[in-house]
Amino acid sequence: MTPALAAAGQILLLVLALVLVHRPLGDYIARMLGTRAGQKPDWRVERFLYRLLRIDPRADQKWSTYLTSVLAFSVVSIGLLWLILSAQRVLPYSLGLPGMSPDQGLNTAVSFVTNTNWQSYGGESTLGYFSQAAGLTVQNFLSSAVGIAVFAALVRGFIRKATGRLGNFWVDLTRLTLRLLLPLAVIGAVVLLAGGVIQNLNDPVTVQTLDGGTQTIPGGLVVSQEVIKELGTNGGGFFNANSAHPFENPNAFTNLVEIFLLLVIPFSLPRTFGTMVGNHRQGNVIVAVMGVLWALSLGAVLWAETAHNGVAMQAAGAAMEGKEVRFGIPGSSLFAVSTTLTSTGAVDSMHSSYSGLGGGVLLLNMLLGEIAPGGTGSGMYGMLILAIITVFVGGLMVGRTPTYLGKQIGAVQMKYAAGYLLVTPALVLLGSGIALLIPGTTDTLANPGPHGLSEILYATGSAANNNGSAFAGLSANTPMWNLLLAGCMFAGRFAGIALVLGLAGSLARQGSKPDDAGTLPTGKPLFAGMLFGVVILVAALTYLPALALGPVAEGLS
Amino acid sequence: MVSEESTSTSSGAAGAAGMVAGRQLLIAVRFLLAMTLLLGVLYPAAIFGIGRLLPGRADGSLVADAGGRIVGSSLIGQSFDGPEWFTPRPSAAGDGYDAMASGGSNLGASNDELAAEITRRRADIARVNGVRPEQVPADAVTASGSGLDPDISPAYARLQAPRVAQARGLEVEAVRQLVTEQVTGRPLGILGSERVNVLQLNLALQRLAARDATAG
Numbered sequence: 001m002t003p004a005l006a007a008a009g010q011i012l013l014l015v016l017a018l019v020l021v022h023r024p025l026g027d028y029i030a031r032m033l034g035t036r037a038g039q040k041p042d043w044r045v046e047r048f049l050y051r052l053l054r055i056d057p058r059a060d061q062k063w064s065t066y067l068t069s070v071l072a073f074s075v076v077s078i079g080l081l082w083l084i085l086s087a088q089r090v091l092p093y094s095l096g097l098p099g100m101s102p103d104q105g106l107n108t109a110v111s112f113v114t115n116t117n118w119q120s121y122g123g124e125s126t127l128g129y130f131s132q133a134a135g136l137t138v139q140n141f142l143s144s145a146v147g148i149a150v151f152a153a154l155v156r157g158f159i160r161k162a163t164g165r166l167g168n169f170w171v172d173l174t175r176l177t178l179r180l181l182l183p184l185a186v187i188g189a190v191v192l193l194a195g196g197v198i199q200n201l202n203d204p205v206t207v208q209t210l211d212g213g214t215q216t217i218p219g220g221l222v223v224s225q226e227v228i229k230e231l232g233t234n235g236g237g238f239f240n241a242n243s244a245h246p247f248e249n250p251n252a253f254t255n256l257v258e259i260f261l262l263l264v265i266p267f268s269l270p271r272t273f274g275t276m277v278g279n280h281r282q283g284n285v286i287v288a289v290m291g292v293l294w295a296l297s298l299g300a301v302l303w304a305e306t307a308h309n310g311v312a313m314q315a316a317g318a319a320m321e322g323k324e325v326r327f328g329i330p331g332s333s334l335f336a337v338s339t340t341l342t343s344t345g346a347v348d349s350m351h352s353s354y355s356g357l358g359g360g361v362l363l364l365n366m367l368l369g370e371i372a373p374g375g376t377g378s379g380m381y382g383m384l385i386l387a388i389i390t391v392f393v394g395g396l397m398v399g400r401t402p403t404y405l406g407k408q409i410g411a412v413q414m415k416y417a418a419g420y421l422l423v424t425p426a427l428v429l430l431g432s433g434i435a436l437l438i439p440g441t442t443d444t445l446a447n448p449g450p451h452g453l454s455e456i457l458y459a460t461g462s463a464a465n466n467n468g469s470a471f472a473g474l475s476a477n478t479p480m481w482n483l484l485l486a487g488c489m490f491a492g493r494f495a496g497i498a499l500v501l502g503l504a505g506s507l508a509r510q511g512s513k514p515d516d517a518g519t520l521p522t523g524k525p526l527f528a529g530m531l532f533g534v535v536i537l538v539a540a541l542t543y544l545p546a547l548a549l550g551p552v553a554e555g556l557s
Numbered sequence: 558m559v560s561e562e563s564t565s566t567s568s569g570a571a572g573a574a575g576m577v578a579g580r581q582l583l584i585a586v587r588f589l590l591a592m593t594l595l596l597g598v599l600y601p602a603a604i605f606g607i608g609r610l611l612p613g614r615a616d617g618s619l620v621a622d623a624g625g626r627i628v629g630s631s632l633i634g635q636s637f638d639g640p641e642w643f644t645p646r647p648s649a650a651g652d653g654y655d656a657m658a659s660g661g662s663n664l665g666a667s668n669d670e671l672a673a674e675i676t677r678r679r680a681d682i683a684r685v686n687g688v689r690p691e692q693v694p695a696d697a698v699t700a701s702g703s704g705l706d707p708d709i710s711p712a713y714a715r716l717q718a719p720r721v722a723q724a725r726g727l728e729v730e731a732v733r734q735l736v737t738e739q740v741t742g743r744p745l746g747i748l749g750s751e752r753v754n755v756l757q758l759n760l761a762l763q764r765l766a767a768r769d770a771t772a773g
Contacts, residue, residue, distance in 0.1 A: 009747030134597035244702035252749020310666030318695035328750030
């Protein structure tokens with residue numbers, strides 16, 4: 001089989017698997033989120049947990065209480081994780097490694113709790129097995145569940161009438177963890193384990209190599225973290241090289257499994273949405289826009305990586321710098337596109353070594369706001385915000401008060417939606433500005449001039465978008481960067497969530513308005529086209545000025 | 558429907574909000590501790606237990622030489638110096654194949670220094686193996702993302718066969734045959750790329766050389 005045919009087959013196999021799984025999985029999630037606790041049979045372990053933790057599962061929360069729960073849980077999570085990372089030296093299985101410095105510990109704690117997984121450290125040289133399992137693996141599950149819970153609250157805003165109540169955060173979190181993430185993680189872990197991903201508690205072992213040298217080989221509880229890293233669109237690697245490391249991703253089969261895992265929940269949630277609002281077309285429109293963006297991006301990167309751009313790539317004859325032989329260029333590109341469009345931030349090849357155009361597309365993917373399909377939950381609520389903007393713009397054109405799924409999109413809703421869209425650019429621009437004002441920042445850059453500005457923009461953009469991928473060059477482990485980026489990650493995540501929940505509350509308080517002849521049909525291809533246009537327009541208007549000063553200026557100089 | 562706030566409406570609005578926040582914080586602490594036990598201890602331990610059914614893989618696919626000595630992991634590339642070994646790709650992990658410092662070069666595709674380095678590597682490999690520079694495949698002159706790539710392309714392995722055979726006094730055809738036997742196809746016929754595991758190839762080479770020595 002020729003390489004091109006094999007690459008096409010690999011992509012088709014992935015798409016086929018996603019098409020087959022998204023319906024049953026999406027409907028399963030919809031049932032889990034659509035039924036109230038205490039009224040439908042809860043799992044026995046759930047009833048036990050509610051009693052043990054003294055949670056009233058029937059309490060139906062207002063949006064402000066739901067938000068309080070999210071914030072309380074996240075602040076406590078940051079605290080405990082910070083404690084674990086700082087106290088590493090005295091914890092079991094720490095491999096004798098010291099605790100993280102206070103600023104790096106805070107940065108890492110905020111990073112994993114906000115589903116960003118920015119890493120200013122190298123895993124194998126910094127963290128022991130206890131910190132990775134009891135600290136990071138736990139937040140890999142929970143930060144993902146928080147994102148889906150907020151999505152669920154927003155959908156309830158659309159389907160509930162004249163109530164203002166959005167469900168119970170603790171019930172959502174419990175169900176998403178026990179019924180969705182944990183079972184899928186166990187299945188995925190067994191598959192990856194069979195593929196060769198490691199799971200042991202061995203100390204690093206030094207061996208004499210075949211030619212007489214020495215090599216120290218690490219161990220670790222890797223597969224239990226690897227699987228949820230992808231499934232929960234987290235992305236923080238056990239090892240510095242992330243999913244390029246052979247112990248995280250040993251062969252082309254595990255590579256495809258990992259790509260599938262990081263796409264499967266985000267691509268199933270539109271189905272969940274359609275099922276919950278009782279109109280599958282509404283979900284189909286959104287999944288179509290996501291799918292088209294993903295396919296276009298994949299096509300562009302595959303083309304760029306095979307077109308031999310750049311002197312180094314021409315000298316090598318193929319884009320193999322930063323890529324593994326076992327994945328090849330198509331397998332690496334498939335992973336790169338999927339990870340940057342889902343806010344995962346995991347990599348199986350080094351994006352900074354991609355061709356200029358290929359790397360540019362990957363950066364653009366991140367700046368689109370990670371909505372195609374986006375992170376678990378966050379991709380869907382980001383896309384629904386854009387759908388609301390689209391409905392509003394459409395309403396302005398025909399001079400009618402716009403409605404979406406029977407809810408009026410008025411001034412209040414638009415303030416929340418516009419506020420949501422402004423959070424990230426405000427943080428990117430403010431964060432970059434602050435970084436430039438602080439003396440010493442320029443010492444942490446690897447390059448002068450526009451490329452240095454690109455490094456700063458990429459770092460704050462990655463943090464504020466909760467993506468976590470890094471642009472090589474920046475020395476990110478300084479107190480200034482650790483604290484500034486922790487601030488960007490926290491504000492980017494929770495200001496966005498607060499606005500989404502506020503929007504959900506305002507929608508849930510409304511009654512339902514029946515569609516009439518003036519209503520924009522949001523379940524039709526026309527709306528998909530409009531939504532696609534708004535996605536591109538919003539990203540372009542937001543970032544073009546900043547991009548002009550960094551990558552574009554570099555390209556022109 | 559039971560309302561979470563209903564019990565606290567009698568106090569002032571600020572006090573009520575404070576009570577809600579306080580109660581949520583307490584639930585958060587209890588919830589997080591329970592989940593840390595479940596997801597941070599019991600779940601990794603259960604997967605660890607399942608891993609004991611496949612100890613070879615869970616422990617890192619360690620491989621031994623003919624004498625039974627552990628010489629590395631078949632998943633982790635290692636350095637091979639000298640013309641008598643098949644050489645792996647360039648590595649940016651530490652000083653080269655440092656498995657405690659994985660990573661790539663992170664150098665860009667339009668980086669002039671990287672281009673010069675690649676050209677130099679290409680000339681060196683062509684000279685050592687007695688081939689034309691343009692015959693050297695891309696994986697031979699580029700560093701992988703992990704710095705621990707255990708594989709090379711079949712083309713790069715075949716290119717090295719005559720030089721390795723000469724250095725060891727083996728038949729070129731026998732070494733070429735060895736390379737062909739060591740080519741791993743694509744999983745399911747379509748995933749990833751064809752590859753040759755350098756450590757496995759060199760172990761097979763060592764066995765071939767030992768057989769040749771006893772026969773001769």
